[in-house]
Amino acid sequence: MAKIDTDQLRAIGWSSWDPIGLADDDKQPPDGAEDEYDSYLLQVASMLVSGRCSEDAVTYLARIETLNMGLSPCDRVAASRTVEQIRMYLIKLGYEVR
DSSP: OOOOOHHHHHHHHHHHOOTTOOOOTTSOOOTTOTTTTHHHHHHHHHHHHTTOOHHHHHHHHHHIIIIISOOSSOOHHHHHHHHHHHHHHHHHHTOOOO
């Protein structure tokens, strides 16, 4: 299995899940903020690789939005899209995910 590439997770996160709206019109982060969502995206990948279901990962991102970032309501559509894209990326790398 290939190693999970943080840059690939960042590309997914910035294009699909930017809850605080930092990305520019091209879905690129501002200078110095590239790693803003890394820990959350890595946690989603870890959850999926360890056998947790996609819905658990979506709920995790939704909780991050509401509890950690203080946003309400959360964007579950964006969270679902992000989790699905990470799931597909992991499958492409050879991981067995639900």
